[in-house]
Amino acid sequence: MWRLSRLLLLLFLVRDCSTSTWQNPNRPFMSLDPNVHYNLSTFTAPDAIQNLASKKGPLLFIATTNHLYVLSASDLHVLQDLITGPTNSSECDLCSKCDMGSARPAQAEDTDSKVLVLDPVEDLLYSCGSSLRGVCFLHEFDNYEILYSSFLFRAASNSPSLCPDCIASPLGTVVTPHVHLRSVLFYVASTVDSNVAGSYGTTSVSIRRMLTSQDGFAADFHSLTVLPLYMNTYPIHYVYTFSTDKYVFFLTVQPESGHSKNYHSRLVRLSATEQEMKR
Template sequence: MRVRRSLHAVTAALLLWWSGPAARAQCDRSSETTALDLSVSYELPTFTADFPIQNVVTLDGVVYVGAVNRIYALNPDLTKRSEYRTGPLLANETCGRTPSGGGGGGRVDNRNIALVLENIYDKGLFSCGSADNGVCRRHVLDDGVSTSAVDEQVSCFGDEARRRRGEPGDPDVVVGPSGSRVLNVESNLIKFFVGNSEIPGEGGRPGAAPRPHTFALHRMKSSQNGFTFFSPRSHMDLIPPLRGSYYLRYVHSFHSGPFTYFLTVQPVGGASRAYHTRIVRMCSGDLEIRRYVEMPLECISTNKRRRRRRRRPKT
């Protein structure tokens, strides 16, 4: 029986091969046209902000948009459901230490540097702006009893006494004036990595807020009145001779598996005017910055082909 079945299968295959010579040639052209129909129009939901948009995050279908002087909460169809004005602000209206000295006392725009979501204690949003001296504001969106709009329950987040003292390395000072990248890490507590750019000539004004760490891992205190570090090894900085004179810009951050990645733009060498991209990798589950890897990303183009090594015949 096995022999007969195999012979039948071979015979059927040969019949199909010989009966369809056209199948071995080119396929017939389809009778239906494949031209693109440009008359079809699609109506996609859109939202136009009054100010430049800088950050976008989502929580439970709601889209939160951070722009200059505004934070918008949008429905899934991108219609506006609420709005919070973050500026322009006077010096005594900002969070953090009030800058001293000159400045004219006029209002300043508040650029949205970072948006961080909270979904452990209460559903909330941290917005960190340039006018708030590195300190974030907390927007309680859902306290377990009622749902609030983005502009209803808002407060400066941090230890007020510590902010008044202007302590160096204050963990409540999250973002820097030159721009920051914040990456939230999913855990049983609220923690996030922050990379603060260092641009020569920026952030060195007299009376400015304490300079944040170049790279840090912040966590929310269980008392919910500010941020803290896991340990003194939860942050790192450029060496003192380079702070304020070395160009370092954090441009992107993302997760992949158990790792956290940041992309930076830095000089190729210490005194070089050429720049390249470097990728930074850490373990997302670490509480201290102890497995830090940094390497350059380069695209190399060459016309020379590598010569293949001749393999000796095996004996």
């Protein structure tokens, strides 16, 4: 009888708990005290921020038109302001490093930031802009500043028909750097049209291998590009990229078909363990 009574009591408690409604306890919302003056760190850019890069450390990199800023991550204080354009400006110290020979555009260009990524291993920053045929700069930095910048272009190794060092498209580019077998690979996806894909043009999707000399990219890279017939009528916009140990992904916005006015998103996946675009 005692066991039966205990069982009935247990069933009653279970039934009572199952039918009750749990409610979130009322907790007062803690807002900022209006009587206290808060000094919050801020940074106001002169133009729209086009790219930023950071990792665990004291520095934050921000790019706008013709500027690359190095900020203290703790208080957003500007430590450096590197001038990246216009390309004919006497204030652009980086532009003086650009030995491109006949490949250098004759007309002065503003530099919009298209790529700003950090090396996955070393304290290196890669910046690629809309000017100078999308060629990139490599920046070495420590905990306080950018120490040295180099131009990743070898005039003798690039031509109008094949330019391994032409990375960024003025229409938009996303890049994921990835280390494979001690080599730094650039997984590059760019929006292109007939003008971009012309002389010294970049490709739609490619895997570029950084040379061990760190002055450019190997010429034997694999790539895919939209067929010339559809290049101006079938735009593929690459809006984001990310990676795992085995794969690199690109998120796109593109027409549903070659003749459709409706757009949708697709996810492109490449192997992160192969330098050839086999799958």
